[in-house]
Amino acid sequence: MGFLAVPLLGLLNQTPWGHLLAELTTPIALQALRLSLVCSLGAVAVSLLLGVPLAFVLARVEFPGRNFVRALTTLSMVLPPVVGGVALLLAFGRRGLVGRWLDEAFGITLPFTTAGAILAEAFVAMPFLVISTEAGLRAMDRRYEDAAATLGAGRWLTFRRVTLPLIAPSLGAGVALCWARALGEFGATITFAGNLPGVTQTMPLAVYIALETDLQAAIALSLVLLVVSLAVLISLRDRWFPTA
Amino acid sequence: MLRSRIRVAAALAVAALVLAACGGSDDNTSSGGSSASPAEIKVFAAASLTAAFTKIGEDFTAANGTKVTLNFAGSQALATQIQQAAPADVFASADITNMDKVKDLAGPPQIFASNQLQIVVEKGNPKGVKGLDDLANPDLKVVLAAPDVPVGKYSQQALEKAGVTVKPVSQEQDVKAVVSKVSLGEADAGIVYTTDVTAGGDKVEGVDIPEDQNVVATYPIATVKASKAPDQAQAFMDYVLSDQGQQVLKSYGFGPPPTS
Numbered sequence: 052m053g054f055l056a057v058p059l060l061g062l063l064n065q066t067p068w069g070h071l072l073a074e075l076t077t078p079i080a081l082q083a084l085r086l087s088l089v090c091s092l093g094a095v096a097v098s099l100l101l102g103v104p105l106a107f108v109l110a111r112v113e114f115p116g117r118n119f120v121r122a123l124t125t126l127s128m129v130l131p132p133v134v135g136g137v138a139l140l141l142a143f144g145r146r147g148l149v150g151r152w153l154d155e156a157f158g159i160t161l162p163f164t165t166a167g168a169i170l171a172e173a174f175v176a177m178p179f180l181v182i183s184t185e186a187g188l189r190a191m192d193r194r195y196e197d198a199a200a201t202l203g204a205g206r207w208l209t210f211r212r213v214t215l216p217l218i219a220p221s222l223g224a225g226v227a228l229c230w231a232r233a234l235g236e237f238g239a240t241i242t243f244a245g246n247l248p249g250v251t252q253t254m255p256l257a258v259y260i261a262l263e264t265d266l267q268a269a270i271a272l273s274l275v276l277l278v279v280s281l282a283v284l285i286s287l288r289d290r291w292f293p294t295a
Numbered sequence: 296m297l298r299s300r301i302r303v304a305a306a307l308a309v310a311a312l313v314l315a316a317c318g319g320s321d322d323n324t325s326s327g328g329s330s331a332s333p334a335e336i337k338v339f340a341a342a343s344l345t346a347a348f349t350k351i352g353e354d355f356t357a358a359n360g361t362k363v364t365l366n367f368a369g370s371q372a373l374a375t376q377i378q379q380a381a382p383a384d385v386f387a388s389a390d391i392t393n394m395d396k397v398k399d400l401a402g403p404p405q406i407f408a409s410n411q412l413q414i415v416v417e418k419g420n421p422k423g424v425k426g427l428d429d430l431a432n433p434d435l436k437v438v439l440a441a442p443d444v445p446v447g448k449y450s451q452q453a454l455e456k457a458g459v460t461v462k463p464v465s466q467e468q469d470v471k472a473v474v475s476k477v478s479l480g481e482a483d484a485g486i487v488y489t490t491d492v493t494a495g496g497d498k499v500e501g502v503d504i505p506e507d508q509n510v511v512a513t514y515p516i517a518t519v520k521a522s523k524a525p526d527q528a529q530a531f532m533d534y535v536l537s538d539q540g541q542q543v544l545k546s547y548g549f550g551p552p553p554t555s
Contacts, residue, residue, distance in 0.1 A: 146480040162481045163436065163464035245465030245476075246441070260468070263375045264443050 059277065066274055067267045074271035082249045083257035083272065087234055090165065090253055094172035094233035095180075095226060101173075102180040102229075103222075109181070110188035121185075128178040135175055136242025143170065143243070167244035168251045172233035179232055180225040187221025188214075224287055231283040235276065335362040336527045337382055339373040341389035341445065341514070342469035343410065343488050347547040348387065354543065355534050361527045369444045369469035370394075377401075377519060384528040387516040387535070389445035389470075394515040404517035407535050409550035410488045411509050412446070412453050414502040415477050415495065422483045424502050427457040430484060438473050438482040441466040446473070449510045450486040457508040474499060488512065490548040513553060 067074060074080065108114075109121055127135055143150040143161045153159045161167040195217065199209045215222070237255040244251040246260070254272055261269035340348045345367045352363035366373070366383070370393040377383050377397045386401055388394040394404050416424050422435060430437050439461065440447030447466070454461055464482065467473045473485040478498035492501035516535055518528040534540050541551065 140479065140481065144479065144481050160436075245438075246467065247463065247465050251465070260441065260443075263369075263371045 062270065062273055062277060066270055070267075071271055071274070074268050075275065077268065079248055079252075079257060079261075080268060080272060083252055083254045084275070086165070086168075086249065086252065087254040090168045090172055091230055091233040093165075093169035094176050094236075095230050097169060097173040098177040098180045098229050098233075099226070102177045102225075103184055106181045106184035106188060110185045124181050125178045127175050128182075130175075132175055132236065132238030133242055134238075136171060136239035139171055139174060139239060139243040143167075162243055163245045163247065163251065165244075165250055168240050168253060171239040171243045172236045175236050175239055176229040176233040179228040180222075183221050183225030183228065184218060187218035187225075190221070191217045227283050227287055231280060234279060334360060334524075334527070335364065336384040336522070336524050336531055337364045337366060338385045338387065338531065339366045339368075339377065339381075339383040340385075340387040341370045341373070342367050342471045343389055343446065343491055344387055344514070345471065346494050347490070347544050347549065350547070351535060351540055351543050354539060355531055358534070358539075359527075359530060361524075361530070363531065367469075367471075369440070371396075371443045371445070372468065380521065382521075382523075383519045384522040384524055385516065385518055385531050387514060389512060389514055390448065391513060391515055392448070393445065394517060397517075397519075400521065401517040401519050404515035405532070405536060406513050406552040407516045407540070408514040408544045409553050410490055410512040410514065410548075411550065412449055412486055412504050412512075413489045413492050414504060415474055415485050415487045415492050415499050416483065416502055417477060417480060418498055418500050420500060420502065424484050426502065427454060427459045427504060427508055430454075430461045430486075431459045433462070436464045436481070436483045437461050438465050438467060438476045438485040439463040440470055440473055440486075441468060444469060445512065446470045446487060449512050452510045453486065453504060453508050456510070493548050511550075511553060514549075 075084070105124065109117065109124070130138075140147060140162065142148050143153070145151070145154055145160050145162065150161060153161070161170060191214070195213050196209055199213045204212070234253075235255055236253070237259065240251065240253060241256055241259075246252050246256050248257075252260070254276055258269045258272045258276070261272065338348065338352065348365055348367075352365055355361065356363055366376075368376075370388040370390060373383075373386060374388070374393040374396040377386060377400055386394070386397065387407070389410070391404075394401070398404075414424060414427070414430070416422065422429075424430070424435070429435065439450050442448055442451060444467070446469075465476065467476065470487050470491050473482075473487050474491050474495045476482040477485050478495055484502075486504075489501065492499060516532055518525060518532055522528045535544075545551070
């Protein structure tokens with residue numbers, strides 16, 4: 052416990068409480084805060100768009116190789132983030148497998164753009180959403196869906212009014228974890244999207260840069276991330292730390 | 296049950312905090328059983344010195360017997376590490392500004408090499424970059440080092456001399472990262488040292504920057520005061536300044552220390 056607590060206490064100990072607000076409202080800090088918010092929410096949106104259908108397929112559809120697909124989905128969760136960044140470069144970089152086609156056909160390049168940062172964050176954060184949602188789908192009682200069908204509800208109506216409310220807790224937890232992971236993403240972002248204030252320099256990158264020039268700013272930004280992480284954990288406390 | 300667990304956890308946290316407060320503020324002078332035996336030194340060197348210092352380290356070990364462990368990064372990162380009491384014995388920076396950052400923690404510095412800038416592009420120069428003026432082209436993806444990195448600062452100086460404004464697509468933390476973005480094909484051009492273009496291999500080539508726009512980079516080296524092997528550290532520094540060390544640096548494309 053001391054091993055985990057001391058670094059956090061060290062951070063609190065060195066925080067420049069006096070001029071905290073001044074540190075957090077410099078142009079660089081504000082850009083980083085805004086960018087982090089935009090990119091992490093964007094990553095959650097991408098994860099919802101791609102992850103929820105994927106969770107459905109994994110939970111409901113029996114197909115050969117399902118276990119393999121499930122393993123593949125969670126791969127980016129355990130992959131070292133920098134390795135994820137390299138993989139993204141090889142896939143979506145200007146010379147990459149898919150990136151080359153995107154560049155030639157549409158003139159779209161993803162590295163060095165905010166969209167690239169969103170992609171990098173979504174890549175590492177989506178598994179959290181998929182796993183949590185899939186668990187919720189598996190655990191729910193499907194008879195409610197059957198009942199809705201016998202009462203004449205279409206598939207979309209059933210999904211909206213029956214399934215979603217039933218998996219809401221799992222989905223909510225998945226979204227929270229996904230968002231927290233996306234917010235804290237560093238390795239894949241700096242490798243794939245690059246580092247430019249206002250475009251790709253999210254908060255973790257800004258902290259890393261500030262460490263070398265302005266320690267006070269780095270600590271102030273770190274504190275914000277720490278508070279956000281704590282807030283996410285507290286909101287999830289009933290799921291992770293069941294109060295007996 | 297939960298109450299007593301919380302009490303134990305709180306007690307542990309307080310104990311850890313007390314330990315940290317006691318041991319944290321002193322620098323690592325009297326840590327018991329220093330693992331670095333006198334026959335080993337740690338050299339913190341600018342990223343652009345990677346190839347040259349690796350060779351010098353090998354030669355020094357062969358001549359002296361002392362093992363040399365090298366830590367390459369942007370000079371600004373190394374200076375910060377030294378300020379945070381990282382265990383360095385020698386510090387070789389790519390500019391005087393970062394050496395000044397640690398002047399209270401290091402011995403008197405000496406200039407041991409110089410370098411010049413070059414534009415790095417992909418092999419074959421597909422975008423036809425001819426000079427600094429071309430870097431202002433908004434369709435070109437230019438990568439520069441961050442302004443706090445020595446080569447980033449020198450790049451800004453060269454661009455100012457040429458009267459060119461460049462909007463980079465990314466600001467990298469050391470010169471090797473700039474080279475790698477170009478050699479990967481992600482960026483079209485970057486500004487690095489001439490030595491890095493050579494070290495970059497077949498994937499990159501250099502475009503010269505004329506003398507009147509170019510900048511001379513000066514590299515100082517110094518021993519770190521908190522070193523546990525001060526004699527060996529000094530020996531390494533002397534070796535770098537000696538004929539053998541200078542010969543190796545020259546073979547990797549570095550210039551001699553400016554005489555002025």
